[in-house]
Amino acid sequence: MDPKPIVTISTVNYGYKTRPIQLVNDKIPKSVVNFFIENIKKEAREKRYGFRTDPYILVDKNSQEAIEIRKHRNSIKQLKLSNENIWTREHQRPSVQAPRLLMTVYYAICFVLDVIYDGKPIYRFWFLETIARMPYFSYIATLHMYETLGFWEIDGELKRVHLDEEINESCHLRIMESLGGNTLWWNRFLARHGAMAYYVVLMILYLFSPRTAYLSSELLEMHAVDTYTEFYESNEFILKSMPLTPAAYGYAPEAKNMYDVFVSIADDEYYHAETMKTIRNYEN
Numbered sequence: 001m002d003p004k005p006i007v008t009i010s011t012v013n014y015g016y017k018t019r020p021i022q023l024v025n026d027k028i029p030k031s032v033v034n035f036f037i038e039n040i041k042k043e044a045r046e047k048r049y050g051f052r053t054d055p056y057i058l059v060d061k062n063s064q065e066a067i068e069i070r071k072h073r074n075s076i077k078q079l080k081l082s083n084e085n086i087w088t089r090e091h092q093r094p095s096v097q098a099p100r101l102l103m104t105v106y107y108a109i110c111f112v113l114d115v116i117y118d119g120k121p122i123y124r125f126w127f128l129e130t131i132a133r134m135p136y137f138s139y140i141a142t143l144h145m146y147e148t149l150g151f152w153e154i155d156g157e158l159k160r161v162h163l164d165e166e167i168n169e170s171c172h173l174r175i176m177e178s179l180g181g182n183t184l185w186w187n188r189f190l191a192r193h194g195a196m197a198y199y200v201v202l203m204i205l206y207l208f209s210p211r212t213a214y215l216s217s218e219l220l221e222m223h224a225v226d227t228y229t230e231f232y233e234s235n236e237f238i239l240k241s242m243p244l245t246p247a248a249y250g251y252a253p254e255a256k257n258m259y260d261v262f263v264s265i266a267d268d269e270y271y272h273a274e275t276m277k278t279i280r281n282y283e284n
Contacts, residue, residue: 012243014076015069018182043185075242076179079235081121081227083114089226096219102212106219116190121231126181128224129173130191131198135217136166138203158279165272171251172265178245214280221273228266232259 022029029035078233095147096105117124143159146152182188206213232239239259248261255261 011246012072013123014072014179014245016178016183027084035047041190072242073180075238076122078232078238079121079162080119081124081231082234083118085230085234089230090223093222093226096251098215099212102216102219106216106223110223114125120182122176123184123187124227125174125231126173127187127191127194127269129169129176129181130195131199132169132220132224133166133173134199135202135213135220136162136169138199139206139213140166142203142206161275161279165274165275168268168272170267171247174247175245175251175261175265178247211280212261214276217274218273218280221269221276223268225266225273228262228269232262232266235259 021035030038048271113124113127117127122209139162139163140159143152143156143162147156147159176182182191202213202216205216236259239262240257242258244258244261248255248258252261252264253265
């Protein structure tokens with residue numbers, strides 16, 4: 001029997017690049033003071049992320065590369081997301097039962113996101129994925145502290161589960177960066193400062209009520225499922241015409257286009273929600 005032919009999926013640069021303060025020859029981080037100063041300089045001269053180093057700026061606007069970048073960026077601009085449809089999906093599925101206070105905070109957060117990111121799906125996703133890493137990181141940090149204090153098994157299974165989830169969310173974040181989700185200064189500001197605040201809040205909550213912390217994560221992960229599902233179903237034609245970015249290929253090499261990638265992301269979020277539900281229902 002002849003072996004199946006190997007299908008090669010070509011990746012495409014949409015013209016967006018991650019530009020951290022870290023330099024190529026930096027083997028270890030600088031001091032936080034140096035990072036802080038360098039970041040202020042960078043943001044001050046780049047109102048738009050990557051303004052001076054954007055590959056699109058550096059190429060001949062009539063070249064084939066520039067034409068391809070323009071085409072792919074125009075596809076991104078056509079993507080849409082309906083807040084009303086997201087909430088319809090949430091109301092049609094089994095709801096996550098949570099205390100009134102937690103639900104009030106949850107609805108308030110979602111309302112603010114709906115207002116700020118109305119008509120800006122990729123920016124919204126980059127914000128959400130920046131925030132989404134924080135719960136798992138805060139859980140890992142707390143468990144690490146418990147290990148040090150002798151309260152918890154060293155490198156136990158629970159910490160490994162959360163580490164895998166944090167790595168998975170990081171893959172999602174790279175994909176959103178490759179689609180230009182971090183190109184707006186105000187979005188970077190909101191996401192990064194919000195993520196640090198969320199990290200502290202979740203760590204405190206996890207210290208005193210791990211089950212409540214897991215419940216909050218389940219709520220947000222299920223909302224992410226509804227959001228991503230609405231997104232890929234509403235933009236199926238456009239997403240199927242969009243080739244993979246290198247980050248998307250690294251995450252889902254079997255995917256044929258960005259539609260397949262967003263389906264996989266939604267599946268990941270559902271798996272995370274189910275994991276949170278399973279863990280919080282463990283008996284002590």
